[in-house]
Amino acid sequence: MTEDTAGRRLPLPAYRRDDVDAHPPLFSPGYRSTVTRAPRQPLVHLPQRLTEITGPLLGEGRLGDLDHDLTRQHDGSPQGQRIIVHGRVRDGDGRPVPRTLVEIWQANAAGRYRHERDTWPAPIDPHFDGVGRTLTDDQGRYRFVTVQPGAYPWRNHDNAWRPAHIHFSLFGRAFTQRLVTQMYFPGDPLFFQDPVLHSVRDPMARQRLVARYDHAATQPEWALAYTFDIVLRGREGTPFEDGDHE
Numbered sequence: 001m002t003e004d005t006a007g008r009r010l011p012l013p014a015y016r017r018d019d020v021d022a023h024p025p026l027f028s029p030g031y032r033s034t035v036t037r038a039p040r041q042p043l044v045h046l047p048q049r050l051t052e053i054t055g056p057l058l059g060e061g062r063l064g065d066l067d068h069d070l071t072r073q074h075d076g077s078p079q080g081q082r083i084i085v086h087g088r089v090r091d092g093d094g095r096p097v098p099r100t101l102v103e104i105w106q107a108n109a110a111g112r113y114r115h116e117r118d119t120w121p122a123p124i125d126p127h128f129d130g131v132g133r134t135l136t137d138d139q140g141r142y143r144f145v146t147v148q149p150g151a152y153p154w155r156n157h158d159n160a161w162r163p164a165h166i167h168f169s170l171f172g173r174a175f176t177q178r179l180v181t182q183m184y185f186p187g188d189p190l191f192f193q194d195p196v197l198h199s200v201r202d203p204m205a206r207q208r209l210v211a212r213y214d215h216a217a218t219q220p221e222w223a224l225a226y227t228f229d230i231v232l233r234g235r236e237g238t239p240f241e242d243g244d245h246e
Helices: 033-035 204-208
Strands: 081-091 100-103 131-137 143-146 166-169 177-185 224-225
Touching: 100 143, 131 143
Parallel strands: 081 224
Antiparallel strands: 081 143, 100 131, 100 166, 166 177
16 A cells, blocks of 8 residues: 555555566576576565556657667668567566567677677677667557577587577566566577576476567568567566576
8 A cells, every 4th residue: 555645545556476486596506607696695575665566667759760670770781680579568467568668689690799898709790789679559569670699609618609589678567677588589509508598497488488480570582570479477477587697
């Protein structure tokens, strides 16, 4: 419960707490960086307040015209296979989440991020920043145009390579509800040795991180299309990370 300006008690909508144990644990020994950063003490559950249900929200005025199209943010076109990534964002009851901010970031077609800490010898694409954002429409739908990211080495274990993936950040119904996940591509041969993907222990939940090829949305002689639907909570929820992964 909370109070309005007149001191009247008002019901406070509550988060769903019926998520299955599908999200990766904070401590996943196979994913080496969690060994040093995972908390050693039990987590403290903070009480829900009004700010966790209401804004602030980001509006369309904060988005650029080409924020959703990572292939047209420079004077030239980036290298690599052009792809369309689209889907719907829904809540735990299956309802669309409209006008919510969706952000992505990814490596370029050679598997390199445009970041000072990424120094492995793959080419930097001067026409590709690898970041984008958009708002879902009234039906919870989003759409990005980008390029197929490449795999890259990451020194987690012997001969370790990350499968091709795109990072997603979602803000749910309020700015304080930020969640982060990764989208993978079907049939990737590197799935078997990736501890980030396998930190999601439920095989069905793990499969929800893999996009589906969408031939109907593929545009002839222009771009392949993939569908990646995201469910914020509930038994069909998309597994989310508790921190930013590489």
